[in-house]
Amino acid sequence: MSDRLRQLPQVQSLLEAAPAQALMARFSRDEVVEQVRTVLQEVRDGLRVDPKRPLPDFFAEPFFDGLAARIRFARRSLLTRVINATGIVIHTNLGRAPLAPEAFAAMQAAAAGYSNLELDLDTGKRGSRYQLVEGLLCELTGAEAAIVVNNCAAAVLVSLSALAAGGDVVASRGEMIEIGGSFRLPDVIRQSGARLVEIGATNKTRLSDYEQAVSDTTRVFLKSHTSNYRIVGFTATPDRKDIATLAHAHDLVFMEDLGSGVLVDLAPYGLVDEPVVSDILKTGVDLVAFSGDKLLGGPQAGMIAGRKSVIDQLKSHPLLRAVRIDKLSLAALEATLRLYKPPHNPFHKIPVLEALAQDTASIRARAEDLTALIKAHTPLNAETQSSIARAGGGSLPQQDLESFAVVVTPPTGSPEALAAGLRRSTPPVIGRIAEDRLHLDMRTVTNADLPDILTALRQAVP
Numbered sequence: 001m002s003d004r005l006r007q008l009p010q011v012q013s014l015l016e017a018a019p020a021q022a023l024m025a026r027f028s029r030d031e032v033v034e035q036v037r038t039v040l041q042e043v044r045d046g047l048r049v050d051p052k053r054p055l056p057d058f059f060a061e062p063f064f065d066g067l068a069a070r071i072r073f074a075r076r077s078l079l080t081r082v083i084n085a086t087g088i089v090i091h092t093n094l095g096r097a098p099l100a101p102e103a104f105a106a107m108q109a110a111a112a113g114y115s116n117l118e119l120d121l122d123t124g125k126r127g128s129r130y131q132l133v134e135g136l137l138c139e140l141t142g143a144e145a146a147i148v149v150n151n152c153a154a155a156v157l158v159s160l161s162a163l164a165a166g167g168d169v170v171a172s173r174g175e176m177i178e179i180g181g182s183f184r185l186p187d188v189i190r191q192s193g194a195r196l197v198e199i200g201a202t203n204k205t206r207l208s209d210y211e212q213a214v215s216d217t218t219r220v221f222l223k224s225h226t227s228n229y230r231i232v233g234f235t236a237t238p239d240r241k242d243i244a245t246l247a248h249a250h251d252l253v254f255m256e257d258l259g260s261g262v263l264v265d266l267a268p269y270g271l272v273d274e275p276v277v278s279d280i281l282k283t284g285v286d287l288v289a290f291s292g293d294k295l296l297g298g299p300q301a302g303m304i305a306g307r308k309s310v311i312d313q314l315k316s317h318p319l320l321r322a323v324r325i326d327k328l329s330l331a332a333l334e335a336t337l338r339l340y341k342p343p344h345n346p347f348h349k350i351p352v353l354e355a356l357a358q359d360t361a362s363i364r365a366r367a368e369d370l371t372a373l374i375k376a377h378t379p380l381n382a383e384t385q386s387s388i389a390r391a392g393g394g395s396l397p398q399q400d401l402e403s404f405a406v407v408v409t410p411p412t413g414s415p416e417a418l419a420a421g422l423r424r425s426t427p428p429v430i431g432r433i434a435e436d437r438l439h440l441d442m443r444t445v446t447n448a449d450l451p452d453i454l455t456a457l458r459q460a461v462p
């Protein structure tokens with residue numbers, strides 16, 4: 001053992017120092033002991049790699065400040081708010097849709113006390129949690145009936161289990177989607193107990209393909225929104241109306257997995273291509289499934305809306321209980337759906353829609369403000385650049401959203417090191433690296449986030 005290793009202070013002597021005693025009073029003895037041990041171990045490991053490495057000044061104030069910072073870091077919750085500067089509005093890794101204040105107020109109220117989750121306040125008898133949002137969903141989608149489960153994947157699974165187990169599900173080869181690595185349509189169909197009958201070719205499926213696939217064992221025609229890719233070029237898919245007519249002529253259910261289902265038309269904001277749930281139902285589709293935390297802008301949930309006779313078949317299926325929605329999500333969902341109704345304008349109330357509908361002038365102004373702040377208060381180089389943001393969450397895959405980013409380059413060190421530093425700040429700031437520079441996209445950031453971003457950058461300068 002080298003001399004320097006032998007010279008390191010004992011845990012006990014550090015713990016007896018007055019500043020350590022003060023830390024124990026502020027935090028706890030166990031936490032101080034743990035961090036002292038960790039630091040000493042790190043110093044020992046460091047000396048083994050490089051015996052000449054400088055040692056910390058063990059009994060000085062900065063050493064104990066460092067311990068306090070470590071304890072605070074160890075106490076932080078592992079699931080924490082982050083600032084999304086990726087420009088991807090619905091980012092699955094970052095928790096998808098941020099909720100409106102009305103939605104989390106409703107969640108808080110439902111969480112803090114008892115609620116009428118399954119109690120009918122009129123009769124005093126047992127009620128159904130599913131009824132709480134069914135009326136709102138029907139009103140907003142034009143459906144006859146609706147039911148809500150844990151997420152859209154569960155919505156598809158429970159629907160197919162109830163409607164097609166033991167029979168065939170007919171679906172186009174061009175729509176064999178995989179979402180986020182774990183939702184693969186062929187696997188979900190198999191899991192439901194149904195058999196997949198793939199029809200058509202990757203780029204073209206015709207009505208006659210559906211017709212020829214029908215047999216005694218056919219139960220469902222399933223259409224899926226190719227939400228994270230597009231097949232372009234020579235393509236064909238029959239109109240929903242025609243598929244619906246054919247399905248009904250054979251007593252089959254026509255279901256669509258919409259994924260991101262929107263409740264309002266986004267075309268006025270330049271976002272075409274994302275079908276509105278009510279329009280889909282008008283074409284004769286019996287059942288649509290869509291997510292709560294994508295373009296709808298609410299909590300994680302899976303909606304199934306459509307024909308009453310079909311929804312009624314789902315209501316008694318045993319899987320429904322296994323995938324039921326919890327009361328907090330239900331509270332947030334109801335509050336979010338109310339924001340789609342007068343006197344509200346959802347584009348002013350629902351954060352996801354606000355972010356999509358934002359005008360580029362205000363995004364640019366935010367980028368210029370942050371650029372100026374960075375130049376004034378840090379040694380980093382920063383400039384405002386136009387950028388491309390995305391809706392994300394498997395919606396509008398092709399559609400670029402005009403945006404502005406602050407592009408940051410550190411005077412020394414790599415952009416990766418700077419990005420890593422930003423991820424360690426409180427709150428962590430998540431950017432994007434492109435062309436060897438760090439991009440902080442301002443479409444998914446609010447003005448209120450700017451001071452936190454600046455603080456994070458100042459601390460992260462390599």
Ligand SMILES: *Cc1c(COP(=O)(O)O)cnc(C)c1O
Binds near residue numbers: 226227292393394
């Ligand atoms: C996102 C998506 C799903 C899965 O939705 P979750 O709510 O994440 O379960 C299913 N189908 C499509 C088409 C999707 O886009």
